[in-house]
Amino acid sequence: MSHPLQVVITSLPYLLGGAVVTVGIVVGAMALGFFIGLPLAFVQVYGNIVLRKIAAFYVWFFRGIPVLVLLFLFYFGLFTLIDWNITAFWAAVLVLGMRGGAYQSQIFRGSILSIPSGQLKAARALGMTDLQAIFYIILPQTLRIALPGWSNEYSIVLKDSAIAFVLGTSEIMSRTHFVASRTYEQLAMYLTAGAIYFVLTWVGVHLLKRLENRLKIPGYTS
Amino acid sequence: METNKVPLLAIEGICKTLGGKEILRDVSLILEEGDLKVLIGPSGGGKSTLLQCINLLIRPDKGRIFLRGREVSFNRKKEVLSFRQEIGMIFQDFNLFDHLTALDNVSIALRKVKKMSKREAYERARMELERVGLGDKLNHYPAELSGGQKQRVSIARALAMDPAVLLLDEPTSALDPELISEVLAVIKDLSESGMTMLMATHQMGFVKNLAREILFIEGGRIIEQGPPDYLLNCKDRHSRTWDFCSKLNDFYGEDVA
Numbered sequence: 276m277s278h279p280l281q282v283v284i285t286s287l288p289y290l291l292g293g294a295v296v297t298v299g300i301v302v303g304a305m306a307l308g309f310f311i312g313l314p315l316a317f318v319q320v321y322g323n324i325v326l327r328k329i330a331a332f333y334v335w336f337f338r339g340i341p342v343l344v345l346l347f348l349f350y351f352g353l354f355t356l357i358d359w360n361i362t363a364f365w366a367a368v369l370v371l372g373m374r375g376g377a378y379q380s381q382i383f384r385g386s387i388l389s390i391p392s393g394q395l396k397a398a399r400a401l402g403m404t405d406l407q408a409i410f411y412i413i414l415p416q417t418l419r420i421a422l423p424g425w426s427n428e429y430s431i432v433l434k435d436s437a438i439a440f441v442l443g444t445s446e447i448m449s450r451t452h453f454v455a456s457r458t459y460e461q462l463a464m465y466l467t468a469g470a471i472y473f474v475l476t477w478v479g480v481h482l483l484k485r486l487e488n489r490l491k492i493p494g495y496t497s
Numbered sequence: 498m499e500t501n502k503v504p505l506l507a508i509e510g511i512c513k514t515l516g517g518k519e520i521l522r523d524v525s526l527i528l529e530e531g532d533l534k535v536l537i538g539p540s541g542g543g544k545s546t547l548l549q550c551i552n553l554l555i556r557p558d559k560g561r562i563f564l565r566g567r568e569v570s571f572n573r574k575k576e577v578l579s580f581r582q583e584i585g586m587i588f589q590d591f592n593l594f595d596h597l598t599a600l601d602n603v604s605i606a607l608r609k610v611k612k613m614s615k616r617e618a619y620e621r622a623r624m625e626l627e628r629v630g631l632g633d634k635l636n637h638y639p640a641e642l643s644g645g646q647k648q649r650v651s652i653a654r655a656l657a658m659d660p661a662v663l664l665l666d667e668p669t670s671a672l673d674p675e676l677i678s679e680v681l682a683v684i685k686d687l688s689e690s691g692m693t694m695l696m697a698t699h700q701m702g703f704v705k706n707l708a709r710e711i712l713f714i715e716g717g718r719i720i721e722q723g724p725p726d727y728l729l730n731c732k733d734r735h736s737r738t739w740d741f742c743s744k745l746n747d748f749y750g751e752d753v754a
Contacts, residue, residue, distance in 0.1 A: 393592035396554055397651070401606035401658060402582035404574075411609055416596045492596055494640030 279463035286454045286464070293450035294471050300367050300436045300446060301479075305429060307372025312379025316417075317409065319380065320387045330380070337377035342435055346370050350442050367439035367446075375432055382428060386420035387413060419490050426483035430476045437472070447471055503566035505530045505693055506584075506662050511550050511560035513717075520546045521557070522717045528662060528695060533688045535704050536697040537738060538714035544697040545589075547714065548664045551695070552584040553577050564661065582610060585655030587665040591647040593639040593654075599626055600635040603654045611658070625653035629683050645676030649683055656687075663687070665696035701742055705729060713738040 318330045350366040390413055398408035440449035447468055455464035506528040513521040521543050536544045549555040562569045569580045594602050603622035607613045626635055629649040639647055648668055669677040681703050688707055705725045713721040721738050728738040
């Protein structure tokens with residue numbers, strides 16, 4: 276029988292291939308979540324009652340159901356029902372993205388609400404349309420304010436992506452599981468998987484922190 | 498002679514109820530070219546709501562607004578937007594755009610609303626900022642400016658749009674005492690250069706020296722109006738304005754009447 280370290284070293288390239296898949300899922304899900312969450316947030320703050328209700332229902336649905344249930348519901352349930360031959364990878368991106376959109380909308384909503392409402396008033400007083408005021412005045416500040424929360428969301432989605440393993444996506448977790456169950460080096464392998472997640476979290480959060488510092492408005496605190 | 502002249506801005510019978518409470522009841526006023534009129538009165542009396550009704554940030558329930566004799570239709574979005582460009586507004590807490598430098602604060606509406614080129618807009622913005630004495634702060638962000646400087650940026654921002662009328666909602670109330678004078682000096686200059694202004698303020702020294710007329714608002718109505726000399730000088734008759742201002746006087750030790 277081989278040494279645990281040897282198993283880890285031998286399987287490392289295979290696991291890192293999984294890391295690429297994981298990063299793909301997370302980047303895809305974060306991007307989809309962004310494009311769902313941002314408009315959803317603006318609708319919740321500025322929309323009429325009908326749009327607000329729809330947005331609230333969306334958020335309530337995706338925040339109220341465990342991610343594992345969502346994955347099964349969509350991948351084995353809904354997508355099968357409509358005969359959509361989607362790969363496990365894209366199903367994971369889609370489900371984590373739609374769910375992330377619900378969470379991200381709350382991050383953006385809080386950011387929008389933290390901008391003093393007088394700024395919108397001032398923009399309108401200058402003759403801007405509501406859309407111009409939102410686009411040029413509210414949005415740029417919303418994105419800046421949302422970054423710390425968004426970075427936190429990244430670290431959550433990254434770790435939640437491990438559950439995509441149940442669909443048979445060949446990301447970090449499923450590859451680790453595969454190697455561990457064949458070599459019986461459970462401890463060493465899951466420790467390695469944990470380490471890879473740890474590094475990915477650290478790198479991502481670090482990069483976003485750098486972005487945050489670069490976009491920081493001089494003199495502005497809070 | 499003056500009687501046939503169409504006033505620059507005329508407000509007729511403005512009423513507004515907010516949350517079941519009558520904030521403004523049948524308020525009318527006229528601003529002639531070059532006027533500086535001031536709104537005085539207890540807080541909650543309707544000054545701020547009136548100013549925001551005038552540029553339609555708050556839509557009046559009733560009433561009419563005329564600019565140079567032309568009625569502004571509250572329902573036509575385009576008309577409201579172009580009317581707002583003609584009515585500058587200065588707020589108590591400045592409301593600068595926190596993510597933009599002084600220069601961009603002043604130029605953004607020029608570019609996005611007036612569709613000026615970036616160069617043209619910057620040129621104009623620089624000029625306006627120099628006019629309020631901030632030529633050396635062009636690239637400062639609001640958070641790097643003092644309250645008085647912020648308010649002067651907001652005045653430059655409003656002036657850059659070439660408004661016909663400037664509405665000022667207690668422009669010095671949020672300022673430290675030693676910063677008030679720098680803002681009042683700018684407003685005084687503006688008035689002397691012929692800018693038409695309607696200003697809510699309790700700076701009585703300023704009012705006495707510069708205002709053409711005081712409008713005293715209480716309970717959503719203009720209950721007294723007249724030149725400062727008349728309202729603040731009442732040896733033999735009662736004036737609500739004088740009462741109010743002498744209380745300010747007791748409180749702040751300000752020179753009122």
